Amino acid sequence: MVDERTMRALEEKVAELRRLVEEDGVDLRDELTLLEQRLQALRREYYAGLSDWDRVRLARRPDRPRGLTLVQAVCEDFYELRGDRIGGDDPALRGGLARLGGKAVTVLFHHRGTSPEEQRACRSGMALPTGYRKAVRIMEIAARLKLPLITFIDTPGAYPGVEAEAANIAGAIAKSIATMLSLPVPTVAVILGEGGSGGAVALAAADRVLMLENATYTVISPEGAAAILWKDAAAAPQAAQALALSAPRLLELGVIDEVIPEPLGGAHVDPEGTAQAVRDAVLRHLSELEGLPLDERRKLRYNRYRNAGNRGAGAPTG
Amino acid sequence: MVDERTMRALEEKVAELRRLVEEDGVDLRDELTLLEQRLQALRREYYAGLSDWDRVRLARRPDRPRGLTLVQAVCEDFYELRGDRIGGDDPALRGGLARLGGKAVTVLFHHRGTSPEEQRACRSGMALPTGYRKAVRIMEIAARLKLPLITFIDTPGAYPGVEAEAANIAGAIAKSIATMLSLPVPTVAVILGEGGSGGAVALAAADRVLMLENATYTVISPEGAAAILWKDAAAAPQAAQALALSAPRLLELGVIDEVIPEPLGGAHVDPEGTAQAVRDAVLRHLSELEGLPLDERRKLRYNRYRNAGNRGAGAPTG
Amino acid sequence: MPIRRDDRDRYVEVELRRGEEPLWLRCGACGELVFRRRLRENNYICPRCGAYFFLTAEERIAALVDEGTFQDLTLPLESKDPLSFSDRKPYADRLREAKETTGLKDAIVVGKGKISDHWVILAVMDFRFIGGSMGTVVGEQLAFAMERAAEERIPFVFVVASGGARVQEGVLSLLQMVKTVAARELLAEAGVPYIAVLTYPSTGGVMASIASLADVTLAEQGALIGFAGPRVIQQTTGEKLPPGFQRARYALEHGLVDGVVPREGLKEELVRVLDVLEGIPSGG
Amino acid sequence: MPIRRDDRDRYVEVELRRGEEPLWLRCGACGELVFRRRLRENNYICPRCGAYFFLTAEERIAALVDEGTFQDLTLPLESKDPLSFSDRKPYADRLREAKETTGLKDAIVVGKGKISDHWVILAVMDFRFIGGSMGTVVGEQLAFAMERAAEERIPFVFVVASGGARVQEGVLSLLQMVKTVAARELLAEAGVPYIAVLTYPSTGGVMASIASLADVTLAEQGALIGFAGPRVIQQTTGEKLPPGFQRARYALEHGLVDGVVPREGLKEELVRVLDVLEGIPSGG
Numbered sequence A, B: 001m002v003d004e005r006t007m008r009a010l011e012e013k014v015a016e017l018r019r020l021v022e023e024d025g026v027d028l029r030d031e032l033t034l035l036e037q038r039l040q041a042l043r044r045e046y047y048a049g050l051s052d053w054d055r056v057r058l059a060r061r062p063d064r065p066r067g068l069t070l071v072q073a074v075c076e077d078f079y080e081l082r083g084d085r086i087g088g089d090d091p092a093l094r095g096g097l098a099r100l101g102g103k104a105v106t107v108l109f110h111h112r113g114t115s116p117e118e119q120r121a122c123r124s125g126m127a128l129p130t131g132y133r134k135a136v137r138i139m140e141i142a143a144r145l146k147l148p149l150i151t152f153i154d155t156p157g158a159y160p161g162v163e164a165e166a167a168n169i170a171g172a173i174a175k176s177i178a179t180m181l182s183l184p185v186p187t188v189a190v191i192l193g194e195g196g197s198g199g200a201v202a203l204a205a206a207d208r209v210l211m212l213e214n215a216t217y218t219v220i221s222p223e224g225a226a227a228i229l230w231k232d233a234a235a236a237p238q239a240a241q242a243l244a245l246s247a248p249r250l251l252e253l254g255v256i257d258e259v260i261p262e263p264l265g266g267a268h269v270d271p272e273g274t275a276q277a278v279r280d281a282v283l284r285h286l287s288e289l290e291g292l293p294l295d296e297r298r299k300l301r302y303n304r305y306r307n308a309g310n311r312g313a314g315a316p317t318g
Numbered sequence C, D: 001m002p003i004r005r006d007d008r009d010r011y012v013e014v015e016l017r018r019g020e021e022p023l024w025l026r027c028g029a030c031g032e033l034v035f036r037r038r039l040r041e042n043n044y045i046c047p048r049c050g051a052y053f054f055l056t057a058e059e060r061i062a063a064l065v066d067e068g069t070f071q072d073l074t075l076p077l078e079s080k081d082p083l084s085f086s087d088r089k090p091y092a093d094r095l096r097e098a099k100e101t102t103g104l105k106d107a108i109v110v111g112k113g114k115i116s117d118h119w120v121i122l123a124v125m126d127f128r129f130i131g132g133s134m135g136t137v138v139g140e141q142l143a144f145a146m147e148r149a150a151e152e153r154i155p156f157v158f159v160v161a162s163g164g165a166r167v168q169e170g171v172l173s174l175l176q177m178v179k180t181v182a183a184r185e186l187l188a189e190a191g192v193p194y195i196a197v198l199t200y201p202s203t204g205g206v207m208a209s210i211a212s213l214a215d216v217t218l219a220e221q222g223a224l225i226g227f228a229g230p231r232v233i234q235q236t237t238g239e240k241l242p243p244g245f246q247r248a249r250y251a252l253e254h255g256l257v258d259g260v261v262p263r264e265g266l267k268e269e270l271v272r273v274l275d276v277l278e279g280i281p282s283g284g
């Protein structure tokens, strides 16, 4: 196994050499090419062997393409709708109308913010009841205007706060799941970064669920699981492994339908390429779904969730 | 025209005589009988000639049977449901499950409170957004469980306050109208006391709309109209007349389907009799509605409101 | 919270009767005399202080609809004064005066037009006509407009300028709330988009019914949006009104509208919405 | 706001393993030793201090269902440990221990019974089984229970006692939220009433799905009702928790439940609900 530090050290060296070549005109092109080939091989080896905990860290990188940025890159056009029509508008859960593949759709996504102020306002993507109620309102527009719904999930979880509880965050999530399940239009969910617990599943009750290669989808954060089950914060990497939160594991488990590959090193290395890959995957699934009659689509969706996790339960063996 | 003061004076005299007869055993039974007959005739004459403003005052009497009391008397059983599942529960707009004529129904009603504290808490029946959102929730239960909905209206109007506006009282009323209109079950509205403006119409988009004889239903309070249009608070009685807010006028205008008679003197004279009359009328209309197929019922409801007020608009004459 | 520029009282009522078409109009906010043509070119925004002049339905339509594409579809209806209402002045007289002043039959104009090549059914209220109040005629025109949009399968755009229900038609006005909501359901069943544009004022019965039920809701900057008017609230509750209360930005912050748009950007914003919804309703 | 009597921490965890059935149980709140039979007769409420002892599913069923009418319909399912999960202890071991302690296959019992002559389908969680957490077995039992209620056209009563999703089954547990909501839609389409009874605790994934979607929602007095647990909230936000936070009465005041019922009145309250809904679903 390649270790991360070695790879980073080599990356730095290559960068230094490249600067020399470019700035000082030193002719080291052959050496550079060789080194870069070697680095690429190392990278491939490293990223092929990523642990689930490595992915957790990749999924949380501050420079990972997120929310608004990615939606704007995936869609040809995005028109934001705001407000729950009840008293608030949550910047951490956003959505609206968009064009995708030349057609009108609705989109919903978590947004973590880019600037520090925005990140504070967005509580790093932890949405409030008002966010989930806005989501339901936009789902109702999708139903009325017969617009497919695409959700982009990236949240550590719903916000755990006094006001959120007083405003029934549990009920807001439940309503979001119920509304999404009942939509008469094709629905596709894409887990972009963190798919944290109830706050994620509220937008994930879709016909198709896709995941970026290094995204995570989990019932509890590895740190939370470490604290509760291992009674040891340092056990987070183990917990990440045990929770089966990575895209490949979830594909194996039948929880998701497709892993969308990321560029070597992670989505942040090539945000545009990532957006293109997401776009292609979403369009492909949408087009498959649109080929199905409504009844068929709804039956498939019902069965998908009615039977979800059935492999986890079985007749007693003992 | 009999004047109210004369009638009240005679009422007092009769009461004094009755005390004499009962307490001191003075034999004045014949005189008393005669006087009572005369009083009854006077009453009939007086109440037959009630002005619309007289009705406004009757509808507002603090001892008029209201909200909870009347619902409990009209229904065999009432199980209150509480809360909007969003953060609040409004005591001014209440509702729940009930038995009526041996069948399960849903009910919604304004409640003004009986004790001074309760009246304060209920803002004299002026409901908040949370009240109308609870109403929508209960309407959704009616739709799910196929329970007819009976609403009992008695409000000066929705509460005009900063918090109510911030929580979108206008949108809450609009949603209540839309949800009520879309219900797949029979709906009957009964205006008990004041049917004030948007706060009333939010619960009045029913298949059948009934009114107690002395109830009022109006686009604005007579005082409000007097202030705005007459620029004179003292013009409220004239405004009451002009607004056509009384049950007989509204029956004539085709706004309501039936006037439920009150006992001589008003509902407060015989709350039980009033409740019985309301009950009989509601049951009769419910049974008519239940005799119609769903499609027919919905078409009738749609046409009722689609054509509402058409007599008010016509081709230009000039 | 500091008062933001766009929370300010940017709307000014100018002389509502424009029968005589003076060359100059005085800004009610800063007192500036503005050449009428200059004002029109500036979207009826005072070039000195930025105040928004109230727009007539005709001016609003001219500002939003592609030139030469508007077809007036307003039904030939007028109020029959169903209650024979009279306060200090008979309603019939008020109606006659409003008709003379505006050249309209009631407080709304309905038509079909193109907004940057998107066909829409448009309903635009005119505040000059008894405060843009909704009585039986306005209700019927709105219901008709939505039916027409459902039938032609093109979006419905509703520009609100209304203080509420038409008092002089009593409960019949209240019922227009139910009527318009019923027609809105029909539009929804047809899958036809409905875009509301809230201007100053959007309050009362119109707001507590059809104007609150759009798919996309835009607010013109500075618009007054609410149910009860600020004066009623203060009189009834004695509450102190927060800065910017019921104004467009306040509405946005409280989740009541999708966006706040300056007057000069309104058409462009509508085009953005119509562009993104191009092809909807689908399956024509 | 003064702390009300019923906001107090009335629930006490007693020895959760009751294999040996001691004659006496110690109240975790006041320390009183209570004779087990006396405790049962008193609805498992401490006769000295009024604390509520946690109820097993069996005890809850005995308290609610008419004697002799309960038919256990729990499907013969057990967790297959789909992730082969292991923390400090293998999940398989935890499962085995929980089964031994409770005599159950997982954290829920499903059955049919009469509540004062009303037939219902009942699902009752058992907090002793890994904190009443919802994994694949609980999800499947709940979905089955709702399907059965829809089929038999009798009300569904769900007594919640759950800290949330079963961590050891990962995302498969999360998906049970969606599964139970899907089954709830089926129940709704059949017009069959669903009554939820929230006890201590009703939090996490169960609450953010099926437990929040009942037609009628009762809370047992003192129940903890919410999404995030109080400790998580304090750790994440540093907020001070208000008195009575997330307790039954708080939930009532915030519009989250229809009523708060003392344990001794719970059956009677359910009967009131079932009485008023007698004949529903209609049209059998």
Ligand SMILES: [Zn+2]
Pocket (backbone or CB within 6 Å): C027, C028, C029, C030, C031, C032, C046, C047, C048, C049, C050, C051
């Ligand atoms: Zn100016």
Ligand SMILES: [Zn+2]
Pocket (backbone or CB within 6 Å): D027, D028, D029, D030, D031, D032, D046, D047, D048, D049, D050, D051
């Ligand atoms: Zn004790």
